[in-house]
Each structure stands twice: as structure tokens, then as C-alpha cells.
Amino acid sequence: MDDSEFTDSDTTGQAMFLRPSSVSKLCISKPHHHGSFTRKLLSHDKSTLACYLIGIILATGLIGSAIFATVVFGFGVGSTHLAKPDPDFYRPNQGQVLLLGDSLTQKGMVQNGWVSRLAQGYVCQHDVLERGYGGYNSRQWVDLVDPVIRDSVTPGTLPALITILLGTNDAYTITASEFRSNMMTIISNIKSKFPSTPLVLFTPPPPLGSNIFASPDKVYQLYQITLDIGVSTASHVIDLWKSFFPLVQTDFVFSRDYNSTVIQDLLLPDGVHLSISGNSIVYTSLYNFLNATFPNLVPGKYSYLLN
Known part of the structure; x- marks a missing residue:
């Protein structure tokens, strides 16, 4: 060099x-x-x-x-941790869960509300679409079903589950016969669009005797109609009156079984809207129903991801 x-x-x-x-x-x-x-x-x-x-x-x-x-x-x-992913975990769309109703559904989105708990339970499983509108009754929902479904459900897909919780506001302004007719129209519309999707009706829960919205006996009348509609339309029904009065072992009879002191802690001071304890009963009632009837829809499969 x-x-x-x-x-x-x-x-x-x-x-x-x-x-x-x-x-x-x-x-x-x-x-x-x-x-x-x-x-x-x-x-x-x-x-x-x-x-x-x-x-x-x-x-x-x-x-x-x-x-x-x-x-x-x-x-x-290339890690072996993800080399064989759970196919259910990564499935892009497992079906949306559509919740229709009034403020009892809308306010279920509060922390530890029944809707928010359902959404947490369905993490990485289903998208929960909360479509509860405060003050709405069955008459308004007759016209609202189509636009809500059009704007909410992913085109070309079937929802995994649909729930309806109506009746509390109807007890204040709608006759029993119109409530029945409206609910039949709403259910028929939904079933024509999604015939294979499980449709679950909640009965309106019992209110306190002293409230400005609806008398307990009128809500009870709509409760009975909801039970009848479930049978006539082959829809599933969750009986919230029995859930709120757990000691009732047979069919609920208003004159015999209604006791407002039993449900004081389950409702807010207005006597209608659900407290956290009341929300917990609604969620537990839905969970138990799914576990017994549609185990593939039980929430909580991936809840460990939130820990």
C-alpha cells in the first residue's frame, strides 16, 4: 500500500x-x-x-x-403468541347488537348501566348500538324503526341481537289498544327485515306508586300486553316485573304482588328511571336469558382484555 x-x-x-x-x-x-x-x-x-x-x-x-x-x-x-390467532377474536363482523327503546335504554349508557355493561361484555365480540330516545313511545317508534335500522345496521349484515324496551311513556299518553297495535307493527317490520335475528322484548319495569309519569296499574296493563305480544309474534320476552319482585314465584298479579317499597332502591327518586341497582337487575336478567337460550351470545368472552 x-x-x-x-x-x-x-x-x-x-x-x-x-x-x-x-x-x-x-x-x-x-x-x-x-x-x-x-x-x-x-x-x-x-x-x-x-x-x-x-x-x-x-x-x-x-x-x-x-x-x-x-x-x-x-x-x-412471526411470534408464536399470534401464530395461530383465535378465529372468533379476529372475525371482522360478528353481528351488531341493536337496542331500541326510550330513556330506560338511553340512560343505560351511564357507568355501570345495563347498556354500558353489555357493551363492555361484548368487547371484541359485537358492536352495541344504543338507540334509546328519552320520552319516545311506541307511536313514535312506528315511524322511527326504518330510519334507525337504515342508519345503524351495516348494509348486507344481520344483527346478532335486537332488544325492545318500550311501554313506560306509553302508560302516560297511549291507550292500551294502540300500544298493542304499535308494538305489533314494530315487531312485524323488524322480523320482515331480519327473520333469523333473535328479537327480545323487555316488559316495562314496575314504577313507584308516587310518580308524575305513569300509574303502576297502567304500566302493569302494558306489561301484560307485552307478554301476550311475545307469544303471538314468537318473540322472546324478559319479564322485568318478576325480576323486580323476585319473591313472586307464579304469574304476577298486580293486586296481590305489587309493593312499591320492594322496588324503592331499584328506581331513581322520579319513580320511573333505573338506579344502578335497577340497571344491574336488567343486565342480569338479559345475561341469564342469553345464557339459557342463546349461549353463543353470552357477553364476557373477551372481558379479560379490559383488566
Whole structure:
């Protein structure tokens, strides 16, 4: 190698600086052959030592890059942890859950409400679509069903579950006969669109005796109609009166079984809307129904992801 490639002579003992043009020559320069291996190494010209150092640096960099790629990207691409993913977990659409109703559904979205608990239970399982509108009754829902379904349900898919909770506001403004007619229209419309989707009717829950919205006896009348509609339309019914009065072992009879003191803690001071305890009863009633009737729809399969 020509000494002109260096700024200092090989024998000066000074720090050596390389010109860029000399780097390629370093790796092909031949060492001098004399003495032991150590003496040979020490006696090599500085170009040979520099070549060794460059090789070590490059090798270290390549190894480090390989380790980094394995750690950062390996678990996302080639890791055995995700090599065989649960097909249910990654299914893009397992069906939406559509909840129709009034403020008892709308306010179920509060923390620990029955709707929010259902949404948490269905994490990575189903999208819960809360469509409860405060103050709405069955008459308004007759005209609301089509636009709500059109704007909510993904086109070309079937909802996994649909629930309806109406009757509380009807007890204040709608006759029993109209309530029956409206509910039959709503249910017929939904079943014509989604004949294979489970449709669950909640009976309106019992109110307190002292409230400004609806008298308990009128709500009880609509409760009985909801039970009848479930039979005549082959729909599933969750009986919230029995859930709110758990000691009733047979068919609920208003004059015999209604006791407002039993349900005071289940309702807010207005006597109609659900407290957290009341929300818990609605959620538990739905959960138990699904567990007994549609076990594939039981919420909680991936709830551990929220911990």
C-alpha cells in the first residue's frame, strides 16, 4: 500500500487518519509475515488494524440490527403468541347488537348501566348500538324503526341481537289498544327485515306508586300486553316485573304482588328511571336469558382484555 494514502508515516506512532479513497484498500492489504501471531498483529501496518476494527464494527451493527428486528417486529409477525390467532377474536363482523327503546335504554349508557355493561361484555365480540330516545313511545317508534335500522345496521349484515324496551311513556299518553297495535307493527317490520335475528322484548319495569309519569296499574296493563305480544309474534320476552319482585314465584298479579317499597332502591327518586341497582337487575336478567337460550351470545368472552 502506498504510504501517500496516509497523512502520517506508519512508523511515527501518531494517530493515523485515512482518506476516503484509502478505505477500500485497507481490507485487501496483506500483512507482513514475521514473528508470533501477537507480534504479527502488532507489527501489521495501521491499515490492517483499521480493517479489523471496521469489520468488528460492521459485524456488531448487523447483529444488533437482527436482535432489534426480532424483538420489535418478531412478536407482531412471526411470534408464536399470534401464530395461530383465535378465529372468533379476529372475525371482522360478528353481528351488531341493536337496542331500541326510550330513556330506560338511553340512560343505560351511564357507568355501570345495563347498556354500558353489555357493551363492555361484548368487547371484541359485537358492536352495541344504543338507540334509546328519552320520552319516545311506541307511536313514535312506528315511524322511527326504518330510519334507525337504515342508519345503524351495516348494509348486507344481520344483527346478532335486537332488544325492545318500550311501554313506560306509553302508560302516560297511549291507550292500551294502540300500544298493542304499535308494538305489533314494530315487531312485524323488524322480523320482515331480519327473520333469523333473535328479537327480545323487555316488559316495562314496575314504577313507584308516587310518580308524575305513569300509574303502576297502567304500566302493569302494558306489561301484560307485552307478554301476550311475545307469544303471538314468537318473540322472546324478559319479564322485568318478576325480576323486580323476585319473591313472586307464579304469574304476577298486580293486586296481590305489587309493593312499591320492594322496588324503592331499584328506581331513581322520579319513580320511573333505573338506579344502578335497577340497571344491574336488567343486565342480569338479559345475561341469564342469553345464557339459557342463546349461549353463543353470552357477553364476557373477551372481558379479560379490559383488566
